[in-house]
Amino acid sequence: MRGIKNEDLRFIIKIWGLSRLLIILALWGIAPLLDVPAGHIQPAIDLQAFAWWDGEWYLKIAAQGYDYIDDGQQHSVAFFPLFPLLIHLLTRGGISPELAGVAIANFAFLGAALLLYFWVKERNGAGAAKWSAAVLVWCPYSLYGTVIYTEGLFFLLTILTLQAFEKKEYLKMSLFGILTTATRGPGIAAIPAFLWVSWRENRRKIAYASSVAIAGGICLYSLYCGWQFGDPLAFVKVQAAWGRSRTIDLLDWWRILMYVAIGVPNYDAGGIKDIGHPLAFISICAIAFGLWKFRDRLGAISPYGGAFLILVLWLLGGDPFLTIFIVLGGILLLWHTRKKLSLATTLYGFLSLGLILTSGRSDSSERLAYGIISLSMAAGILLNKHPRLGYGILGVSGVILATFAIRFAQQLWIA
Numbered sequence: 001m002r003g004i005k006n007e008d009l010r011f012i013i014k015i016w017g018l019s020r021l022l023i024i025l026a027l028w029g030i031a032p033l034l035d036v037p038a039g040h041i042q043p044a045i046d047l048q049a050f051a052w053w054d055g056e057w058y059l060k061i062a063a064q065g066y067d068y069i070d071d072g073q074q075h076s077v078a079f080f081p082l083f084p085l086l087i088h089l090l091t092r093g094g095i096s097p098e099l100a101g102v103a104i105a106n107f108a109f110l111g112a113a114l115l116l117y118f119w120v121k122e123r124n125g126a127g128a129a130k131w132s133a134a135v136l137v138w139c140p141y142s143l144y145g146t147v148i149y150t151e152g153l154f155f156l157l158t159i160l161t162l163q164a165f166e167k168k169e170y171l172k173m174s175l176f177g178i179l180t181t182a183t184r185g186p187g188i189a190a191i192p193a194f195l196w197v198s199w200r201e202n203r204r205k206i207a208y209a210s211s212v213a214i215a216g217g218i219c220l221y222s223l224y225c226g227w228q229f230g231d232p233l234a235f236v237k238v239q240a241a242w243g244r245s246r247t248i249d250l251l252d253w254w255r256i257l258m259y260v261a262i263g264v265p266n267y268d269a270g271g272i273k274d275i276g277h278p279l280a281f282i283s284i285c286a287i288a289f290g291l292w293k294f295r296d297r298l299g300a301i302s303p304y305g306g307a308f309l310i311l312v313l314w315l316l317g318g319d320p321f322l323t324i325f326i327v328l329g330g331i332l333l334l335w336h337t338r339k340k341l342s343l344a345t346t347l348y349g350f351l352s353l354g355l356i357l358t359s360g361r362s363d364s365s366e367r368l369a370y371g372i373i374s375l376s377m378a379a380g381i382l383l384n385k386h387p388r389l390g391y392g393i394l395g396v397s398g399v400i401l402a403t404f405a406i407r408f409a410q411q412l413w414i415a
Contacts, residue, residue, distance in 0.1 A: 008121075012114050012133055019137045020106065022398060023146050026405035036410045043409040047098035052411050054079070055148030059097045062087035068229045074241040077234050081221055082182040083150045101148035109145035109152030112373075113137055115159045120377055124340060124384075131390055132380025140322070140400040141370035141415060143408060151371055154184050158373050161187075161214070165194055165344055168203070170210035177214030182221060185235075186355050186368065190214055193347035200343070243361045252362050260317030260324060280316055284309055300388055307392025314400060319415070322400075323366040327356060330375045337378040349374025367415035 027050070031043040043049055051059055061076050061084035068077040083104065090100035113133050121129035136142065136155070144151040157180040164173035173194075180187035194211035197203075226232035258267045263277030272278060288309050295302040313321050334341075334349045341349075352372045356365050369375065383390030404414050 008117065009114070011130060012117050013110075015134055016110050016113050016137050019142060019398075019401065020146055022402055023143060023405045026402045027409045030402075031406045031409035034406065034410070037412070040411050047096070047102060049409045050102050050147045051098050052147075052408060053413075054150075055101060058084045058087060058101060058148055058150075062091065062097050062101075066228065068225070068231070068234045068238065070231065070234070070237065072241060075238050077225060077229070078238045078242060080150075080181075080183055080185060080217075080235070081224070082179060082217070083153055086153075098148070102146070105148055105150075105152045106146055107152075108156045109137075109142075112145075112152060112155035112159055115156065115163070116373065116376065119159060119163055120380060123342070124377075124381055127384040128340075128377075128381045130380075131383040131387075132377050134390070134394060135379040135383070136373075136376040138394050138397045138401065139370055139376075140397055140404050141326075141367050143401060143404045143414070144367060144370075147408060150183050151367075154180065154187070154371055155373055157183060158187065158190075161190055162342075162345055162348065162373070165190075165197075165207075165211075166342055168207070170206050174210045174213040174216070177210075178216035178220075180217065181214055182217030184371070185218060186352055186371070188215060188218065189351040189355055190344075190348050193344050193351055196347060197344045243363065244359050247360050248358050249360055249362070253357075256320035256323055256362050259320040260313070264318075277316070281313075284312055284316070303386060303389035304392045306389060307396050310393065311396045311399065314396075319366070320362075323362055326366045326369045326375075327353065327362075330369050330372070330378075333378045333382065334374060337381045340381045341374065341377060345374050345377065348372075349378070364415050 027043070028045045031049070032045060034043075036042055057076055057079050061079060061081075066075075066077045066081075068075045083101075086104050087097055087100045090104070091097050095103075113136055116136055117129045117133040119129075120132045137145070141151075145155070146152075157176050160176040161173055161180050164170070164176055177187070177190060180190070191211055191214050194214070195208060198207040198211060221235060222232040225234040231237070255267065261278065261281050262272065263274065265274055266272050266277060288306065291298065291302045291305045291309070298305070310325070313325075317324075331350070331353055334346060334353070338346045349372050352374070353369065356368050359365070359368075383393070407414055
């Protein structure tokens with residue numbers, strides 16, 4: 001982070017602050033005024049609005065510790081320990097668990113945005129750095145960098161680990177890597193990426209040892225599970241209760257693709273009963289092709305029109321469209337920008353996407369893909385070449401982000 005300028009800091013703090021302000025406005029200013037679905041609690045202006053879904057599990061772990069019984073049901077042992085441990089430590093100082101969780105999530109996310117900016121600036125220039133940071137903080141799933149989830153902490157530790165590897169600072173790499181895998185299991189994707197690059201670049205033996213040491217976070221958690229519950233793999237076995245396995249569920253991915261292309265009612269009926277949805281989808285695809293084909297003639301209409309079509313496809317296909325767009329689109333994006341990224345960053349991105357595709361289901365895949373820092377970097381590099389498209393996409397992202405925040409406050413599932 002050499003050569004830090006005040007304008008750089010102001011830029012990051014501004015885009016981070018504005019996006020977080022939008023989330024808070026949606027959580028506390030809009031959601032409490034709206035009717036909620038039957039069976040849901042009316043949103044209130046309190047910190048509980050930040051603590052639904054996984055947040056409730058993390059707060060429970062921080063207050064009561066872990067629980068596990070091999071009964072096929074959901075148990076808190078599925079959630080990795082670093083984040084709830086940090087919450088617990090802050091509560092020892094008299095801070096409420098909710099405030100501790102929100103503070104850790106947000107400050108870690110801000111730190112990640114700053115690190116990402118200066119990292120990309122050093123490698124790819126200021127333009128790509130600004131776009132990468134903007135993608136990170138304005139993506140609709142950046143909601144999870146503000147509510148009580150691990151996204152911010154995972155981003156921060158992932159960047160520190162990747163940076164240390166590139167600078168050959170192996171002690172730092174091992175330490176940050178261990179903390180990363182103690183935060184979320186997918187952090188292990190860095191291990192084969194680092195081993196491959198170490199072999200290809202003929203690095204010293206310490207590079208191999210430090211790469212393997214990254215698994216220390218998972219190993220320590222496994223030892224804890226063996227000591228506490230008599231089963232070192234308890235955190236693995238319990239994943240089945242969330243529908244996770246180590247297989248590729250092609251039928252599930254085909255299902256969400258069809259949800260977007262023909263609509264849920266048609267797919268559930270096993271045939272086209274309502275022609276409206278597939279006709280709308282085909283029309284959107286035709287317009288998108290026309291915008292691309294005649295982009296030189298259309299000028300600014302083409303990129304802004306393309307961004308608008310993304311919004312229309314989301315309104316038509318719902319969240320399954322975002323799953324397809326981020327996960328499968330992320331594969332294409334990484335491949336397209338691979339020469340602009342370091343080999344370790346590119347491999348980490350592909351391996352992380354591979355873990356998502358082999359997780360046994362598509363649910364939450366879009367949020368997990370958002371958590372791959374390589375994709376934000378790749379998107380920043382691409383949008384730096386196409387800024388009009390970038391401005392349009394950020395505008396659409398802001399609309400979806402506000403919608404997601406309202407849904408989260410209403411305890412509605414997002415990802």
